[in-house]
Every structure is written in C-alpha cells, then in structure tokens.
Amino acid sequence: MNLENILTGETDGAVYSIGAVARMVDIPASTLRAWEERYALISPARSEGSQRLYSRAQVEQLRFVKAQIDAGASAADAHRLLAQEVHAGRPPVATDPAGGPRALVLIAERDPYAAELAEHFLRTEGYDVAVALDATHARQLFHQRAPNLVLVDLLVSGNAGFRLVDEFASAGPAQVLAVSAVDSGEEAIRLGAAAFLRKPLEALRLVATVRDLINAGGPVRTSRRQPARA
Amino acid sequence: MIERLPSGIARLDHVLNGGLLKHGINLIVGVPGSGKTILSQQFAFHNASAENPVLYLSTMSEPLDKILRYGEASTFFDRSAVHDGRVVYEDLGHVIGEQPLDDVLSTLDGYLKQVQPGLIVIDSFRAFHQVTHDTAEFRRFLYGLTRRLTASATTSLWNAPYTREQALDAAEFAVADGILALDIKRVAERELRVLQVLKMRGGSFRAGEHAYRITEAGFDVFPRLADTGVDGHYEMSSTHTATGIAALDALLGEGGYWAGATTLIAGPSGIGKTLMGLHFLHHGAETGEPGIMASFQENESQLARVVAGFGWSIDDPSVRILSRSIVDLNIDEWVYQLLDLADESRAKRIVVDSLGDLALAAADPVRFREWMFSLTRRCSRAGVSLMLIVEVPDLFGLNRISEHGISHLADNVVLLQYVQEGSELARALTILKTRAMRHRPVVHRYEITGHGFALGDAISLTR
Numbered sequence: 139m140n141l142e143n144i145l146t147g148e149t150d151g152a153v154y155s156i157g158a159v160a161r162m163v164d165i166p167a168s169t170l171r172a173w174e175e176r177y178a179l180i181s182p183a184r185s186e187g188s189q190r191l192y193s194r195a196q197v198e199q200l201r202f203v204k205a206q207i208d209a210g211a212s213a214a215d216a217h218r219l220l221a222q223e224v225h226a227g228r229p230p231v232a233t234d235p236a237g238g239p240r241a242l243v244l245i246a247e248r249d250p251y252a253a254e255l256a257e258h259f260l261r262t263e264g265y266d267v268a269v270a271l272d273a274t275h276a277r278q279l280f281h282q283r284a285p286n287l288v289l290v291d292l293l294v295s296g297n298a299g300f301r302l303v304d305e306f307a308s309a310g311p312a313q314v315l316a317v318s319a320v321d322s323g324e325e326a327i328r329l330g331a332a333a334f335l336r337k338p339l340e341a342l343r344l345v346a347t348v349r350d351l352i353n354a355g356g357p358v359r360t361s362r363r364q365p366a367r368a
Numbered sequence: 369m370i371e372r373l374p375s376g377i378a379r380l381d382h383v384l385n386g387g388l389l390k391h392g393i394n395l396i397v398g399v400p401g402s403g404k405t406i407l408s409q410q411f412a413f414h415n416a417s418a419e420n421p422v423l424y425l426s427t428m429s430e431p432l433d434k435i436l437r438y439g440e441a442s443t444f445f446d447r448s449a450v451h452d453g454r455v456v457y458e459d460l461g462h463v464i465g466e467q468p469l470d471d472v473l474s475t476l477d478g479y480l481k482q483v484q485p486g487l488i489v490i491d492s493f494r495a496f497h498q499v500t501h502d503t504a505e506f507r508r509f510l511y512g513l514t515r516r517l518t519a520s521a522t523t524s525l526w527n528a529p530y531t532r533e534q535a536l537d538a539a540e541f542a543v544a545d546g547i548l549a550l551d552i553k554r555v556a557e558r559e560l561r562v563l564q565v566l567k568m569r570g571g572s573f574r575a576g577e578h579a580y581r582i583t584e585a586g587f588d589v590f591p592r593l594a595d596t597g598v599d600g601h602y603e604m605s606s607t608h609t610a611t612g613i614a615a616l617d618a619l620l621g622e623g624g625y626w627a628g629a630t631t632l633i634a635g636p637s638g639i640g641k642t643l644m645g646l647h648f649l650h651h652g653a654e655t656g657e658p659g660i661m662a663s664f665q666e667n668e669s670q671l672a673r674v675v676a677g678f679g680w681s682i683d684d685p686s687v688r689i690l691s692r693s694i695v696d697l698n699i700d701e702w703v704y705q706l707l708d709l710a711d712e713s714r715a716k717r718i719v720v721d722s723l724g725d726l727a728l729a730a731a732d733p734v735r736f737r738e739w740m741f742s743l744t745r746r747c748s749r750a751g752v753s754l755m756l757i758v759e760v761p762d763l764f765g766l767n768r769i770s771e772h773g774i775s776h777l778a779d780n781v782v783l784l785q786y787v788q789e790g791s792e793l794a795r796a797l798t799i800l801k802t803r804a805m806r807h808r809p810v811v812h813r814y815e816i817t818g819h820g821f822a823l824g825d826a827i828s829l830t831r
Contacts, residue, residue: 338391342419
C-alpha cells in the first residue's frame, strides 16, 4: 500500500490484507491461501514485503465463491462457476437482490466527524449514504428514503438512539446497526438491533458488518443473529 | 477495562499497565535528547500492520529525513514496513500554507479517510504552538483535532519537548488521555534517564520514576522496585539452608538460616566476610541449590584467585558470578540483571558484596531503603536466601553497624570482628540476631584456614 496511490483516489487498487479479507468474507486465511494455490483464479497482488493485497473486485469474487459454497457447491465447483462468470465478462457482485452494491445506508449520528468518516468509508464501498445528525431528521429520512440499513448512534439527540433502534427495528425491513462509545450491546440487541459496534468505528469492521447485514439479510443465517461486537 | 496499545517493550508495558490508551490521545513529553522520537518509532513499528497502518507525521520542527536517518540506525526499524506502507512517514511541514492550523486539520481529514491509520504519531506537537500566538485560535485547533481523532478508530501519540513542569501548563495536557514523561536527571555528577507516567485516564499504572536506557534496540526500562508489602500472604519456608560452616549451623541450632531469609554479615575489612559468602554459595552448589555471587568488590579474575585458594572453582556452574564496578552503577538497572540471572539459573542463594556499594550508587537513602525492602521481599517470596555483606569501619569494638537502615529488614545479623586476646589478635564471630530462631549471643573465635572458616571455642572478651 502506497500513500500516493491511496491519496489519488485509487481505492479500487489492491488494499486489503489477507487477514482483513478473511474477516470480510468469513473464510479462514489458510483456506484463501490454499484456494489461491489450488485453483490459481483469485491471485492477490503482492506488496514489496511479499504480503498479499486483495482488491475490491477479488473480495467480490470471494464473496461469490462463498455464496456458491453456502448454497451447497464444492469449492472446486464454486471456482469453476466463478471462472465462467469471469470469462463471460460478468464481474461477480454481491448476489442478494435485496441488497446489492447500491444499497442505501442511513447514518443517525450526533458527532459530525464520526458521521463524515462513516459516510466516506461506506460510499467508498459503493453504498448510497444519507446522514442525519439528530433523531428528528433521522426519522424523516427513514420514512422518505426507506434505507436498507440504519446505523444508529445510541446517544444521538441525548439518548434518543435507543428509541430509534426500537422504532426502526419494528418498522422493518431495514437492518439496524447500533453503535456507541459506551458498551450498550445488550440493550441495543434487546431493542431489536441486528448488531452492535463499539465506537470509534474501524473502517474495515464497519464495512464488513454493514455488508454482512445487508447481504445476509439477517435472520436467514442463524450465525448472524449473534451480535457482532467491536 | 480500556484497551491498550503495547510498546513491545515488556517492562515498559508493565509500567504502563499494558501500553498506550487505545484510541486515546497519548503524549510523550521530555527534554531534548530524552528519546521521544525513538520511543514513538518503537511504538510505530511494533503496532504496524496492513489493516492498521501507522502514520508518522513530522512537523515543521523536525525534518522527516532526519527522523528517518537516525531511526534506521535502530534495530527495530523495519524497512519493509516502510516499503509496503505499514508505516507511512509524511511531512506536515510542507502542507502548511496561509491558514496553517486549518491546513493541518484538512490534511489530517484526508489521512484519516485514506490511510485509516491505527496509530498516528505527531513529532513534534510543539510546532503547532509556534504557528500562532493567538491562544483562542490554538484552542479551537486543538478542539478540532481532538474531535477528529476521537471520531476515528485511531490511537494518537504526540511528542513535545517539555519538561515535566512545563507539561502541566501546556494546553495539550488537558486533552491528553495519557501522558508519559521522559527526563534526564542529574544526580551528583551523573546523568540518569527516568520516565514517569503523569496521567493515565481510566487505568492504573506503576507510579514513580523508572530508570531507562536507550540502546540500538531501542528502549530498555527498569521499573523501580516498589513492592508495597501488602500483596498478601505467602508461604514462608519451613526448611533451613546450611551456612556451609558446620559449627555455625550447630550454633544456629536448627541447621542453618531459614530458607528465604535475609542475612547481614557485618565486619571490618579483611575479616572474612566474602569467605562466609563463598561458604554459603558453594555449600549450596553441593546440595543442589544454585547461587549467585553479586560482587562490586572483586572482578572475576580476583574472585577466581580467592575461590581457588579455598579449594573451590570459579567455573562451578552452580555458582554464577555477577560482577561489575560501581562506576555508573544504576541500582534499578542492576537489580534486573540480578533477578534475570536468578531466574535463569534457578538460584536459591544470592550473596551481595557489598551493601555499601549499592547504597553509594543509590544516592537517595529513602529510595534505597524502599528498594532494599522490595528486593528482600521478592527473594523471600521466591524462597531465595539473601546474604548481604556490610563493611564496618571499626576493627575492634563496634559502635554501630552502618547498614543503611537495613538491619531491621534482615532476619539474621552476624558480626565478625577482631578481638585482642593478650598479645594476640583473633577473629571472632557473634550472632547478633536471628529471627524466629533461638540462638545464644556468644562470641566465638574462628580462624581462616586453607579450607575456609574454622569455628572455635567461645571466648570471653577482655577489654
């Protein structure tokens, strides 16, 4: 990773470490390495220090493979399917029709700096983002824009975030991701949040969590019912 | 429990109770030459990863090339980390334009989004003070900076060339969550590097000044021994350690000192104190209790000759020698050499020759007593018997033992002195004190033979 490349906006370059990718796609790093050697299909770039660096496109390809395997295919079949997609010039993208890369995330966050960072990270990943800095505006945007996911700071407008989690979770179908500087995971989950993250939010963790929640659609995969914790 | 960002320097992390405050603002203050940049880089390289790179920002006061050039001389400097962007060095100096402080903030916004650093080092922070003389403007800048850093998942480490006193008045002090001060103290004619935690929000740390040293490998820290003594009950040993002098064991009644006890051997020059120590160690070696001779009096060659004179060998692997001169001796640093060697050699017996040398090196008598208390405590808890040799000036009668206030810490005190018997000068031994043992405070004659100590009859002193 090179600062100049990053600052010139080459965010689609090879930036993700194998550890980060393993977390994002929920496949162990050892498996990623084994697949790379066995199928020679998803081959990440190497840094000067010989570290693997994955691009966003490769992360998408891995998600595709993972989705095939989750649907019952073998790893070999999943890679064959991926090869067909690539040959056909169809870059695989997140497959869930309800989600998709242009899903809308509503951020209800009291801290403008935190909101700006979260917005930037999510937009970089291809999401549409709407930001509300208080509870009233958040409600308004929620009903106007029907977001796929709402990121709620529990302490927005005093402690109105707790009520927002409750309201948005009951209203559905948006997933609710609660965040707070204070460890409030228990309460947030009880009120209906799909996950809780402790602030400050790490970019990779935020993106991975949002993507998981939107793509996995929450209750379909039971393992996702466990609250994610920072 | 607030998460910590370790330095990778075990004893520094021990002082910091784990490391810097993760996602917090940490300040390293210290006079020029105290090693702020070295320590910052050590934190940088230890915590750098592809997912959480480290952003190292130099400011107007420190040219980046200089930081890099001297940094590279350290063994922890990892060029591959710089190449593949796990550690990103940038110079804030050239982004400064018409609105310097605003430029810093907007540049930082860019870095937070694009580099997504897990750790940001600003070296040095004082440069920002020099940009403006408007206090209100500076505080606005500081507030803006703090807001941004708090919102992002990054740990901050700011350097500033302040003394500990100046640090208290600096505006950064209020916004910093943790403050570590580096200082160079002048003790008599010597320089002593010490570090001290001045502030640590929401967490504990080891209070007080801790000695440190800077080597090619970076920082080495020697946390002050400060065992409070309230750390609970521990199992006292119920066995005895023979002194190596059979007649003395008999005199002590139970076959020696209690294991883990501290014994003070006091006497004038040439009376045989070191020899008593050697008896103690070599008897231990013969009975499966390794030991350490920690000497400031004699170097290894000198000691080898003394040892050989009594039929022992300096090469006995069960008796390790820790010898050094008192020149530039730092007792906090030295004690870790001793404790590390004791761990490594599984020592059960330690002889220190002599206490006066340590007291001299310590400079501060109050601190020395604390230190000594902690050392005896540690040895006792570990079941290590400690023998401390003390030189007294009086050849004959004894007015007082100048033992630096240690005798009340000692479980046993043995006095060696010269006595006059008619026209002859004889050596005599008296057990002045034994804790939790019965003894008879009788003066016994002894001689030093080719086999060492030969304890003789009780004598009555005539003056």
